[in-house]
Amino acid sequence: MDLDPRQAFIYRDFFEKSPGLHCVVGSDGRFEHVSPSWTRVTGLPREALIGQEVLDRIHPDDRAAFVAGRGAEGEVAHESRFRCADGSYRWLAWSVSFDADAGRTYGLARDIEPERRTAKDAARRLALYLERSPVAVIESTLQDGIVVWSAAAERMFGHRREEAIGKKLIDLLVPEANVACVRAAVAGLMSGEDAGGRFGVHENLTKDGRRIFCEWHNAPLVGEDGEVRGVLSLVLDVSEAMRERARADENLERYELLMRGSKNGLWDYRPANPHQPLDRETLVYMSDGILGMLGRSSEDADAPRRLGDWGRVIHPEDAQRVMAIFLEHIQKRKDYTYLEYRFVRPDGSIVWVGSTWQSQWSEDGGLLRFAGALVDLSEQRKTEAELRDKLALIERQAGAIRQLGTPILEVYEGVICLPVIGEVDDARGIQMLEATLAAIVEKKASFLILDVTGVASPDSQAVERLSFIVRAAALLGAETVITGIRAAVALGALSNGGSSTEHLRTLRSLKEGLAFCLRARTLRGPNVGGPKARPTR
Structure with a gap:
């Protein structure tokens, strides 16, 4: 083809400046x-390339494909590795056309080494992923069965790759009960x-007969002709997750049962x-147990659902105290707080609760979570009130019994019994002593009749306690007369204890003792004896 000078210039300029690797190869x-551009890509100067056999630069493994393309009719595309100036090989994508009349081959090569390297890296990463990933990758076809069996599949199901390749997926892994479902899928x-x-x-099913639960994700593999040639499956063993879920469900059921x-x-x-943390619009989760305490249900429009709603259900007398404790808990970033207060139900009834607060704080002091447990204390408080009333009644009765147990009787002026x-x-001895001494002072008694008729068999300690009363009465100027069936026995014990018998008489009966005291009072005068009449010695 004859070209005018302008066209020839354009073609030469294109050949020289094009980024593509253009070349002309002779019949030899x-x-x-x-x-x-060949120099830029391969590092070889143009002078070194011109006249050199192309096959000398092609990788030995790629020469057959390169030769097959030469002389073929039409445009031929192939890829081969080309040896560069430093001895390394770079992948080139060729597009060549043979001119039979001229006996030349015209070619355009493109440097695809970066693409090849990227693809190689991607393939390496994919292989590494398939090796280490917990997700099993399985590819299967109707004709060939399993054709891809990743390392994760080996670990998951126990079958080595060579054992699985060629087998039918259903025959290898699917229990009989699930075969129909899997075939349909x-x-x-x-x-x-x-x-x-x-x-x-x-x-x-696993190789060793275990049954595991797996989550399957399937995708059809479609060829260039639009036909489905196989199925790619990604499989994850979720057996442990299923067991954890079952345990969680069981614990939740147990919790709900306990709460109910x-x-x-x-x-x-x-x-x-x-x-x-004090945003009043913050939603608060409440169990049915709390709603029951409040006399409400989750469907009630006035049921407290936000943090700011709690103030209207707390008893007015407790609201300020609870709010102060709540603010202190937040401001001091406490982990634990316990308090008791009252709720007011819609019907006006009161319910006492014990509330335990637990908080979780971040490292920078933020409130991550705030939870609490409420216990209905109404029955406990009622029981405590009833117990206090009973204790008060018992104390009153005990006082009355004590008074009856130590009855100080003024049988005559100046004479008490x-x-x-x-x-x-011990307790009764102290009580008797205190009551007797108080009566001697109050009544200005000169005589004390200690009637032990009701004491069947006093031991030595009982006698000692009675003797102490006698000695104490003597110190206040009162003469003691002991009466009763066993008075002589008591007198002997008192004498052995070292008490003075100057103001002491023992008579057989209370009647005789009273008669003695009246005669002695008449003979000695009405003011004889007593706390104020006792002479000083």
């Missing part, structure tokens, strides 16, 4: 012309009716902003 297979994928996706969690069967309740809230009935222990 040697370079006749190369564009400057595979048929849908192979026919194109099912676009794939999550197949769900199903029970599968008890008078306790739980509440919990998480501030939207940990550093603004202490009847002793039953045992005399």
Whole structure:
């Protein structure tokens, strides 16, 4: 083809400046012309390439494909590795056309080494992923069975790759009860009716006979002709997750059962902003137990649902105290607080609760979570009130009994009588002493009749306690007369204790004792004896 000078210039300029690797190869297979881009890519100067056999630069493994393209009719494309100036090989993508009349081959090569390296790196990463990933990758076809069996599949199901390749997926992994379901799913994928996706969690068999739960994600593999040639499956062993889920469900059922069967309740809230924990609009979770305490249900419009709603259900007398404790808990970033207060129900009834607060704080002081447990204390408080009333009644009765147990009788002016009935222990001895001395002073008594008729068999300690009363009465100027069937026995014990008998008489009966005191009072005068009449010695 004859070109005018202008056209020839354009063609030469294109050849020299094009980024593509243009070349002309003669009938002898040697370079006749190369564009400057060859030097940029291979490091070889144009002079070194021109006249050199092209095959000498092609990798030995790629020469057959290169030769097959030479002389072929039409445009031929192939890829081969070309040896550069430093001895390394770079991948080139060739597009060549043979001119039979001129006996030349015109070629355009493109440097695809970066693409090849990227693809190689991607393949390496994919292989590494398949090796280490917990997700099993399985590819299967209707004709060839399993064709891809990743390392994760080996670990998951126990079959080595060479054992699995060529086997039918259903025969290898699917329990008999699930075969029909899996066959229908595979048929849908192979026919194109099912676009794939999550197949769900199903029970599968392992090599050693165990049954595991796996989550399957399937996708049809479509060829260039649009036909489905196989199915790619991604499989994750979720057996442990299923067991954890079962345990969690069991614990939840147990918790809900316990909550329904008890008078306790739980509440919990998480501030939207940990550093603004007092947002009144923060939603608060409340168990049915709390709603029951409040006399409400979750459907009630006035049921407290936000942090700011709690103030209207707390008893007015407790609201300020509870708010102060709540603010202190937040401001001091406490982990634990316990308090008791009252709720007011819609019907006006009162319920006492014990509230335990637990908080979780971030490292920078933000409130991450605030939870609490409420216990209905109404029955306990009622029982405590009843117990206090009973204790008060018992105390009043005990006082009355004490008074009856130590009856100080003024039988005549200046004469008092202490009847002793039953045992005399330490507590009663002190009580009798205090009551007797107080009566001597109050009544200005000169005589004390200690009647022990009701004491069946006083031991030595009881006698000692009675003797102490006698000695104390003598110090206040009162003469003691002991009466009763066993008076002589008591007198002997008192004498052995070292007490003075100057103001002491023992008579057989209370009647004789009273008669003695009246005669002595008449003979000695009405003011004889007593706390104010006793002479000083």
